[in-house]
Amino acid sequence: MKHIFVSLLLLVGALPALAQPSKPALTVETIMQDPRQWVGTSPSGVFWSDDSKTIYFSWNPDKALGDSLYKITLVNGNYVSSAKPVKVSVAERRTLTPNDAVYNRARTMRVYDKYGDLFLLDRQTGKVRTLTSTVDRESNPVFSSDEKAILFTRSSNLYRLDLASGLTEQLTNFDPGAKRPTPNSNSQESWLKRDQLALFDVLRQRKAKRDEAERDTKAEQPRRPKTIYTEGKSVMNPSLSPDGRVVTFALMKAATGAKSTIVPSFVTESGFTEDLPGRTKVGAPLSAVEFMVYDVARDTALAVSLANLPGITDKPDYLMPTAVTSGSATVAGRSTVSAAEKTPTDTTKKLAADLKKAANRPVFVGAPVWTDAPNGRYAIIAVRAIDNKDRWLMLLDTEKPTTLKLLDRQRDEAWVGGPGIGGGFSSGTLGWLDDQTIYFQSETDGYSHLYSMNVLTGQRTQLTKGRFEVQQVVLSADKKMFYLTTNEVHPGEQHFYRMAVTGGQRTQLTTMTGASDATLSPDESQMVVRYSTGNKPWELFLMSNPTVGGSPKKTTSARKTVVSNVPGNSVQLTTSTTDAFRTYPWRDAEVVTIPARDGQPIYARIYKPATDASVKANGKAVIFVHGAGYLQNAHKWWSQYFREYMFHNLLVDKGYTVLDIDYRGSAGYGRNWRTGIYRFMGGKDLTDHVDAADWLVKNHGVDAKRIGIYGGSYGGFITLMGMFTTPDVFKAGAALRPVTDWAAYNHGYTSNILNEPYSDTLAYRRSSPIYHAAGLKGHLLICHGMVDVNVHFQDAVRLTQRLIELKKENWELAPYPVEDHGFVEPTSWMDEYKRILKLFEERL
Template identity: 30%
Template sequence: MKIIKHIFIFCFLATTLTSAQNKEITLEEIWQGAFRMERMDALHSMKNGQQYSVLNFDRASGSTTVDVYDYKTLKKVKTLVSSKDIEAIKYFTNYTFSDDETQILLATDVESIFRRSTLGKYYIYNTKNNQVILVAEEKIQEPTFSPDGTKVAYGYDNNLFVKDLESGKTTQITSDGEKNKIINGITDWVYEEEFGFVRAFEWNAASNKIAFIRFDETNVPEFSMDVYGQALYQTQHVFKYPKAGEANAVVSLHIYNVKSDKSAEVKVDKAYSDFYIPRIKWTNDADVLSAHYMNRHQNALDLWMINANTNTAKLALAETDKAYIDVTDNLTFLKDNSFIWTSEKDGYNHIYHYDKDGALINQVTKGNWEVTSYYGYDDKSHRIFYQSTENGSINRDVYSIKLNGRDKKRLTKSEGTNRASFSADFSYFINTFSSASTPPEYTLNSAKSGSLIKSIKDNDKLSEKLLDYKTSKKEFSTIHVNGNDLNMWMIKPADFDESKQYPLFMYQYSGPGSQSVANSWNSANDYWYQYLAQKGYVVVCVDGRGTGFKGADFKKVTQKELGKYEVEDQIQAAKKLGELPYIDASRIGIWGWSYGGFMSSNALFKGNDVFKMAIAVAPVTSWRFYDSIYTERYMTTPQENPSGYDENSPINHVDKLKGDFLLIHGTGDDNVHVQNTMRMVEALIQADKQFEWMIYPDKNHGIYGGNTRLHLYKKMSNFIDKTLGDKIEKPKTKESVKSEIKG
């Protein structure tokens, strides 16, 4: 009797385990957060270098806290502030310390403007006396403590203000700000989107001067979008948007003197009249400001040192490139005002050390690999900390190196993607590691040796949960296409059978300097690819020419011809994959979003003998419709390069469409305007081409909110099944293909 019972239990467990491992991912699970990961939010290293703070949210009470933890023990030391103790604040979503860490700026009631910009109510909490101060009655932008902690500067209604925290007095330091005309200290739309920053003002070290950029948008053409909302009549969102070749905002640099309450414009002796100021930064000398000036083509970048007392400028560094120069935040001034800089001038992105006058001291890093993040410099050990691709372009590791370029150390050991957050004194770093097979894990490591000290947080529960599902390994390899070995990943069905043939579905983004083939953990789309693999598709991603982290030549080969070489690579890769015995070459599809939508459209039209279908989400259909900074960086202007714009724009190749095409866009897309899709639709209609399309009312470039993402991915999944999956229940065998040919 006992033997029978044990056999029954064993069979039951075996059956249950087998059943559990066959559980299939659903679209509802993906978009309703079933695979949500554990994270560390708003991590900040305290000045003492021995502690760090994080933002914690209590779901039960709906309150937030800023909590301090000890690096060595990882134990909570104290709570600095809790929204439960502040009557005016239900919860806050972000926090910023004053330099001495006695005051905390708390962000509440925050609403988005564009991708990076927000408006919000901000409070200052004083940790010494528990006093709470409201910075302004209105919703404001980018409030920033002065280094001495006595003042806060912020933007409101296109002007700059300074609040004195001791007297409570607020001073308006600019007065000419006007919507769609003049902006002071806050970037315009195109700077925010393409140069990646919003706050265009900076305090000096002595807290007595503020440098700011002024944007005169008067002559920039306006773009308008209908906002349908819920009312009887729609409204319009009208904003300045410089398209390629059109007028940009005229920018100027100004320095405000807090004591005299006066501003002065800074002028430098530039060789070009139409320019950008993509970065400003004070040096350690409170009277010397650095500023990047860049020509409109973005292939010349000058670093100027400006004396704020005499209002004179000296050119410290000038770089040129045959294609373009990337703007970064890596400029770091050392105590002697020598500075660290990153550049691609030797063909790969590396770290350089210059003296305060701009004379090269030495190139710190060298090799056929890229520095991908600069973390900082420790003046005690004279070491620079950075992230690079030295262990392969799809991987990331953290390194340290002496300022003189010697004694390089690899501080991370696991192959995959490693990202570091260093303590203020560079004694520790919190490493975030993930790979295609390992969800993010957070560990405390020694900055000197990289050795593991303690595990902080992991996603083991997610790993265990995924064991119940029928998932497939993401296989990394390279594919030789058009003379290059291109990085590729492939996901096959879990029950993959080499004797059968499967439809192939390709994803790519392909934009300049981007990377989609990376050894890191799943995004939401990766779960979607697993969902498709479960249904019997082979899913592939190939990073073609023009993508990043393989050197400047590989990245910049697409200059002046966006959509030519990248599309050629996707078409050729699809052909080569179609030759594999387990791929059905008659059922190959491709999809992409934004630049990827531009690419998938082109691939379907130009590769009409290869691709059976394509999905394009929020695509650029002609670079003439896109913004000046991004487009001209790679294409110059339409006036200078009309053939580059037109010969590779999918809108001009609609007559070649043979397969199935799904076009998707949000009407509230302030980035890639729905104009792109409307013009594509009209071209397709006039070419008498049938297609499908989906419009999401008032949705921006991300197309999300409420049930939107789930609806979108159901729409795309159904389209894939209809166009590629007609025979998926009974995959073709090699023998059946032969009999079809004979027949």
């Protein structure tokens, strides 16, 4: 009986603990399994039906192999509980109007291309008229200025389709061949011909008769556009001016002599090793672009000279001798540049001497943005220097189309960028408010803001201002309002605003903490908001769009007006996560700021065992480095690194403190933060991580000798630089698909930041991990997909050989034969993260 009594006491004492719901244990196998089965699939690709009655989106609640199109139909413009998401049939999908269909001015019709043919929607009747049905592909349809015809492209040529008669007229005739050479007026043949006609009456008479017959015959024939010989160059963006005077187009000559890489694929269906086409490397020759106009009345094609662009001959500061020989940069307080590297090379000296020659820099030319005024004569052209240090907004006037007028020049000695600024052939945010006023974005004051300008007077107005970024811009149908997405509440939040086109107060339409990605209905009465928080994936919500000055209660400040009751009016439309996923109490990481050594605040997300009484901190810490460089991850919405987020929860369950920071170069913090890595990747972006590690030690009880670091792509690069150049800070690191030598990466990304390897050897030498591998002390894991067509597996192979030659033994390479840059197979994810976990568990 005594033993029974004791057993009962033990059982009673255990009852309260048994009553507590236990937190499911996370494993690598669980969190790295197929996310469709475990997490669920969030909705994406939201668009509305043209009548604003139906919401469409991609979704996969059935855990199928791929997402499908779903819809929710509103009843009298309102959501009802019975209106559940329904999968859209293939037949219905074929009839849907694409979201990018073009409106006429009255918004009564829309024209679009689909499956290579053109269609016209009558919005009042809902009827769709098929305009073309051909083997050739028609695309880029727009309404003509008088809206009596549709302009479109076919095989790079521009056509006009009359809506009344159905007649199709070809407006341009581009021939890829070379123009037949004409005899030189001073040549022997030309002189003999003139002499013959001067000597013999019969020849003169016969020629006159023949010329008259040819003129009569030509007059009888319908007009045909002049053949424009492009000499093998590609035609881009042919566009007819609203007044019908000119057709603008660009000619691009492909680069020659640019060697492309290949990526061998070993595990193939054929059983043979197959070569995948790759890219060129930074510094390879680039395509050349000419901007042209075809004068319709004169039937003549003319080149538009860009030689007079202000600053077209300006060379970047880094090529100046004083810049090349400036003092060394430092990483973690020590010099990383040798005396030899500070000395200008013969190549650099030659480049500096060549700078005295005033050569025009090559440029990209964007598609013209024409005023939509009837018979308008103006277009805005965005021109960007190929070295990406200048962007010009130019005015084209059809009365003098070969001479462009400067409206705005944005110069950045690092590189021009930021939200809404565009890049390459993209013009970014650019449009017309009326026939004289344009709007655009610029980083002139250090943050990407919205501006307007009168193109005739040059008067410019800054419409938004402050230490935040305008991240998306939508102009209302009546051109009276802008709808803006900004991060002005907090760098880690995104909200939707409404503002008059003249600027002034902004009305905040979303208020829930996190990120709100809003899609307005065509009638602008409602919006679907794709919303998430730090620990909850994206879901769809339906919200009303309160009218300006209407009934919703507002809180007013000098900066903006907040509609305070909108969240109460929202309706959740989807629930995407699985029951299994929701059983775990996912942490909402705290967003904090860490002081950098130069006084700048570093935004970070911290996951702490201290917030969970059931987990005891063990003094270990792991710092995660996000990829892409220009990307934001220390925010309050669901991260695209959701697997890493779940792994961080697993680490915290084991007692780790986890931190990820928006280091120098990250998105969301303005121009100075964006360009903080110019000419030195692995400089301030790495010292930000070193400062963050020091902050963890001083403020969160972390052992300075038990800190690990990991990340993929750019994150893998920073991991290597940390392990090689600050080896006493990080004891272990996992570099996933890392760049090991920036001279082997692509041109578009790398040349912005490091210029070109043969003109800025210093930048590449101090920024490439392969040159610093001798500094490795801690334990290093490298993981890389073997069919990575972005950061090639060759990067890992070359670093492997370097480590072998340096006789390093504290590293390993895990290759993944079927994986590209972003892993796909769950087994690959599992293997990779088991290795990462093992590294930290054993070495920290």
